[in-house]
Amino acid sequence: MHRAHLTHLLLGACALAMLGCKGEPPIDAYTEKKILILGNSTEPQGLDPQIVTGVIESNIIRALFEGLCVEHPSKQGVHLPGAAEHWQANDDFTEWTFHLRRDGKWSDGTPVSAEDFLFSYQRILHPDFGADYASMLYYILGAEAYNKGETTDFSTVGVSAPDAYTLKVKLKASIPFLPDLTKHYTWYPVPKHIILKHGKMQQRNTPWTEPENLVSNGAFMLKDWRLNDYIHAVRNPHYWDKQTVKLNGIRFLPISNQYTEARMFFNQQLHATYGLAPEMIEYAANKYSQYLRQETYLGTNFIRFNVTDPLLDDLRVRKALALSIDSQAIITHILKGGQKPAYGMVPPTDDYQTPKAVSFDPVRAKELLEQAGYGGNNKLRITLLSTDREVSKRLSEAYQDMWKKHLGAEVSIEQREWKTYLSRMSGLDYQLALGGWIGDYPDPTTFLDMWKTGDGNNRTGWSNKDYEALLAKAEQTKDPEARLRILELAEALFLSEMPIIPVYWYTTNYLLHTAVKGWHPLLLNNHPYKFVDLELLQK
């Protein structure tokens, strides 16, 4: 009798197990339904394009909203029409006219008008709104003054709408890369009629971004948002280019643990991971090379010098430290992600030639340090501020070892958690600090403007009037080619004073399922989802 009970129990357990068994990998079911499942690192800060500031949020917002121009799925620097059907600039790129498409609609069917853009730009720049990324619109004439509260008259800002489908933008300088800027979420339109329905223009944290309220103008619209679980977007039936859209939905999963994310991918639960831990890159390359993607990414990793520190105000010391870092060894043995050794701040492109300022030269490094008065018993003793992130720990230890080996320097590593690290760096309470920068748009200024005096991202204490004069000159230069040559000069000047050591140029390493089509390498990894498709593989 007891045995019979036990048998029934076991059979019951097996039946339960079989119910859970789908018979095919979960990803195939999603592929069949054309629902793209993406790992997206962490829970987003929010979904209001004018409040958020990160890449994670950008990945979701790009599916929901559309700017004036859209990224080409495979060709960098090619601008496709988005909310704007076409556009033109004046000769010196200071005045732009965007002609909005008449079939552009919000996901509730309301037309997208120039008024929505004016409202959006006023909202993000309104001083009471406190948008962290308002500075992305400072290229517009009068925008900075309005944002800083120097004037309350929005008509002083260089945006206007002569009619419902024309948007004019007046810039404070020559900006030939404005179409690139309009692809950034800070330039996206937000629905005036929905925002005002749920609160005031400058009011934050209203329920307009809740799934039942959020209205967007992109290829997809928000369907469901389960905190720390997933965000699900579905096709927008009112999208102007809906015939191009191939997917029925996108699900973003906030998977903060990269090992969990990789396990989920290999277990056929994801179409793409957000990233890949260095230890997993080698494993993936050996066992799953068909999934591994290693692509150039618009970012630079570097070490900051606090040039106000008496020890580091000597250029020879800074150069000695720079010349004794073997970037290639770091890439080969620590990062393993196909990064490129950096010899400047701006990652080189076809149009822009980055000045070559740094290369591994330990002999010259030692000479420079000796000239600065160090050597023998007078060892160089410095501290390196680092974070508690795994890669940062390893990088710090590698630098410490290289400086000891090539310069005999005694380096103490100060490992601090993220906010303490930022606070110490901003207060110039350090000697050397790890750093990195991801470009917001593909133009050298996204890497060069930050070194201006008083810029919050400078964090080195370095300041140079000639450098700023060159940047100002570039702003006023009409010819795009000549402008880039001036920016190269500015970077050369910056690197000659070496307030940073460029170490490597970033790559993105991630796993992409072979069922995903129309997903091509892009410098900013900002894939336009409307061109992405899913195809079930033949077995």
Place this chain on the structure above:
Amino acid sequence: MIRTVISRLLQGIVVVFCLLLITFMLVRLMPGDPFSGEKAHAAHIIEKNKARFHLDKSNTEQFIVYLGLLARGELGDSPVKEQPVSKIIRHSFPASLVLGIAGMIIAILIGIPAGILSALKKNSYIDYSTMVIAMAGISIPSFVIAPLLAGQVATRIPFLKVAGWGDPLDWLLPALTLGLATAAYLARITRGGMLEVLNQDYIRTAHAKGVHPAVVVTKHAIRGGIIPAIAYIGPAFAMLITGSFIIETIFQVPGMGQHFVNATKDRDYFLLQGVVILFGTLIVFANLAADIVLAMLNPRIRA
């Protein structure tokens, strides 16, 4: 009994208040603020945002404002997530509750029988092996067990996923990870409690009177023997519900545990305070429940 409950509740309020006050002050002593990020924001924007959350005021003023919020039944808004803290907790709590309950069921189902068996077979191979396994369960951290279960078990069983929180089968591995350590503690505590009871005179008397050994254990020994385990289960249950950062991140569980760590890292003052109030309250109630159950099992405590 009612008097004891009321007294414990009042003590609980004081405990939670002290906990909140300490958290409130400590989190503000940490360098940085909720608005600092890798890309620095303009000073005037940071000032605006600080003012929105009254973070431009002194700590005392901030605390008074916060108490005012609590009096209105609000926990404030998260300055990092731009959402009401109550909403964040409301969304995360169900997953933690389910995981906590499942973990506790596993812990009780494994821990208590193992402890009883160990005590009954004292100094035998069964006893030694059970206790070795229990010691291993206590010693091996969840960040070792969880990836092992995910990588070696889930990948071999087709109906299990390595991570995710969709259907009830997804609860199994995180609950097992969570429950195993508690089971190990429970086994050791139950064994100790049972051994003490089994040496009592009334048990010897029962044996001498010829009562069946199984009846002696089930009717007389267990009631007294599991009292230490019950005392442990209360707070342990609260700890299981409050979640585990490691288990949640490894198994991708949308629970509460990650808020503790992330809110501290992000200087998300309001979320951290809200989570501390919730966890404090849960622990107070879990202890109270354990006390009530103990009083019901042991008449001497009631007196």
